[in-house]
Amino acid sequence: MATKLRYLFxxxxxxxxxxxxxxxxxxxxxxxxxxxxxNPFYGSSTxxxxxxxxxxxxxxxxxxxxxxxIVSLNHLQQDDPLEIVIVHKDGCKPRILNASAFxxxxxxxxxxxxxxxxxxxxxxxxxxxxxxxxVEQFVNNSWLDIGKVQSKGNPGVNTYSYAPxxxxxxxxxxxxxxxxxxxxxxxxxxxxTSTLEAVTFYPTRVKDKIYLSREANYxxxxxxxxxxKKGRAKEIDCNDLKSGQVYYLVVDNRTESFFKK
Numbered sequence: 001m002a003t004k005l006r007y008l009f010x011x012x013x014x015x016x017x018x019x020x021x022x023x024x025x026x027x028x029x030x031x032x033x034x035x036x037x038x039n040p041f042y043g044s045s046t047x048x049x050x051x052x053x054x055x056x057x058x059x060x061x062x063x064x065x066x067x068x069x070i071v072s073l074n075h076l077q078q079d080d081p082l083e084i085v086i087v088h089k090d091g092c093k094p095r096i097l098n099a100s101a102f103x104x105x106x107x108x109x110x111x112x113x114x115x116x117x118x119x120x121x122x123x124x125x126x127x128x129x130x131x132x133x134x135v136e137q138f139v140n141n142s143w144l145d146i147g148k149v150q151s152k153g154n155p156g157v158n159t160y161s162y163a164p165x166x167x168x169x170x171x172x173x174x175x176x177x178x179x180x181x182x183x184x185x186x187x188x189x190x191x192x193t194s195t196l197e198a199v200t201f202y203p204t205r206v207k208d209k210i211y212l213s214r215e216a217n218y219x220x221x222x223x224x225x226x227x228x229k230k231g232r233a234k235e236i237d238c239n240d241l242k243s244g245q246v247y248y249l250v251v252d253n254r255t256e257s258f259f260k261k
Contacts, residue, residue: 129153
């Protein structure tokens with residue numbers, strides 16, 4: 001399978017025997033940046049510049065006769081397709097100084113995604129470096145970010161692994177890839193059924209501590225649904241809770257009530 005292009009911009013230099021001997025072409029996407037162009041002198045001249053004309057999406061744009069200039073692109077909308085063509089003389093080469101600002105990433109794709117007892121594994125192609133993968137778990141009827149992994153951005157397939165903390169019974173996971181531009185990609189949802197024993201607790205009328213059957217993540221909510229305590233433990237200190245009130249213990253993807261004496 002042919003390697004997919006990570007960036008859709010490219011440069012084409014076409015030489016001819018005519019006076020207008022070449023084109024510099026950039027194809028990409030508008031991300032809110034203007035175009036910065038370096039315009040050298042033509043050959044040994046100190047008065048004649050290299051660039052003859054500049055086209056943005058097929059329309060010619062006026063440019064000053066100087067060594068560097070900016071072409072405004074603020075008439076475009078975010079993520080609009082963009083084609084820049086710079087026609088220049090033979091024997092000189094202009095340069096687009098910020099070509100990477102117009103890169104696009106339509107090549108991104110999740111290649112694999114699996115959940116096992118010990119790991120959540122996934123792979124992807126076409127990613128950019130320094131972006132973010134979020135591992136999400138469906139807990140208490142909502143998606144919760146349980147882990148964050150920075151993208152490698154290497155060419156080809158990049159693989160990742162994250163150690164999950166399954167709750168008993170059915171678990172649901174997905175991976176979210178989030179670019180710094182705000183673009184987001186999700187995997188399909190994967191289910192994994194854990195054979196772990198359900199977490200139990202006692203007492204239901206609490207004086208000072210709640211005891212869990214095994215160490216687990218927990219959250220304690222007051223009667224209004226506000227989180228007043230959370231963490232991971234086998235014993236939960238409840239001395240700082242107000243007496244004479246009902247509280248809710250969220251543990252192992254379920255909610256149980258208890259009374260603080």
